[in-house]
Amino acid sequence: WAVIVPGKMKSSAMSFISTLQKAGxxxxxxxPGPQCFDIMDDRASTYVEAIERAINTTNPQLIMIIVPNNRADRYSSIKKKCCVDRAVSSQVVLGKNLNAKGVMSIATKVSIQICCKIGGAPWTVDMPLSGLMVAGFDVCHDTTTRGRSFGAMVASLDKSMTRYYSAASAHTTGEELSNDLSLNMTKAARRYMDYNNGAxxxxxxIYRDGVGEGQIPYVFEHEVNLVRETxxxxxxxxxxxxxxAxxxxxxxxxxxxxxxxxxxxxGTVVDDC
Incomplete structure (x- = not known):
């Protein structure tokens, strides 16, 4: 992994990383110890260039970026570079937290976030049912294009529910939505097989959100049947x-x-009213 830090904050950053290692x-x-990349100023473009240099030099699993304050434009540039342009996990840390009074508590929280971002599980839930997949699906509407919506789905892949398959797709009709959901659920089931020795x-x-009361008959008659059929x-x-279910x-x-x-x-269940 790599750390990008302004030169004047490097000493504090190294001390924080030592605390981070203890917390982990x-x-x-x-x-392990990171590869450090010093920068001379805190401009957004400087951070973006340093991220590019770090990726090209070390191909890190994760990059920690130390910033002096929470300027929104710089944070957006950093996240766009890491999430959109180069697809590398990132952890932004405010400079004031490097030497804060409760630095061990901060380091513990940061280490948990890093663990999750590189594929770890900070904690698990004991599930009494074996072979259970829980999926969630929701819809949001595009504010720029009238009539277009996006459906997003996640589905658990293991017993402790710490691994997930996710998918998102755009649609303009209820029929497209139903088709996408049924196909994505099938993909999730196949991915579940990969994680569970072919089972x-x-x-x-399936927990389905984004349905108005007037849409429930359509969901029941078309969407549920299509998911069940596929x-x-x-x-x-x-x-x-x-x-x-x-x-x-x-x-x-x-x-x-x-x-x-x-x-x-x-938790009350009403099965007839």
């Missing part, structure tokens, strides 16, 4: 029965549920 060691996350998910739960072909070819997440609903004079407790 406490989590069994070994952090398909025994159960799939996934069903994959499961049939493997001789496995598809077990699918489709849950629509809706925050604004007309239905109201009461329990005598109180509200139902969190």
């Amino acid at each position: 060691g406490g989590m069994r996350f070994r952090i 398909l998910p025994a159960r799939i739960i 996934l069903g072909k994959l499961y049939a070819s493997a001789g496995v029965t598809l077990k699918l 489709y849950i629509i997440v809706n925050k604004r609903i007309n239905t109201r549920v009461f329990l005598n004079n109180d509200n139902p407790p969190p």
Whole structure:
């Protein structure tokens, strides 16, 4: 990995990296010494050039960038260079945090972020069900092009749910959305097989957001059936029965549920009303 730091902050940066290594060691996350790239000023263009130089020189797994303040234009330039232009993980750290009073706490949080960005899992959830895939799908609408929307999906790939398959696609009609979702769910199931010795998910739960009450009949009649049909072909070819639950997440609903004079407790399931 590499560190890009203004020359006047290098001493503080090296001290912070030493603390970072100690914090990582406490989590069994070994952090080796980085390759340092000094810069002479804090202009956005200087950082971008240094990132390019670091990538071309060391091909790092992650680049830590030390900045003197939280100027938005510089941060955007750094993230665009790392996320869009060169696809390298990055961690931006404010200079004031290098010698802060609670530096160990800050270093611990930064090490957790770095661990995640390079593919690690900072913590896991104990799932009692084996062979479970949980997927989530949401829609956002393009503010620049009328009638165009984007659908985004993530699906878990392992029992601890720390590995995910993700996909995003643009669409202009509900039919395109349904087709994309069904195809992406099939891709997710195939990727699940890669992570689980060729086994398909025994159960799939899809949480579907972005559905108004008026769209629920369409989702039920078309989208759910298309997802079930597309996934069903994959499961049939493997001789496995598809077990699918489709849950629509809706925050604004007309239905109201009461329990005598109180509200139902969190987690209440109403299966008939």
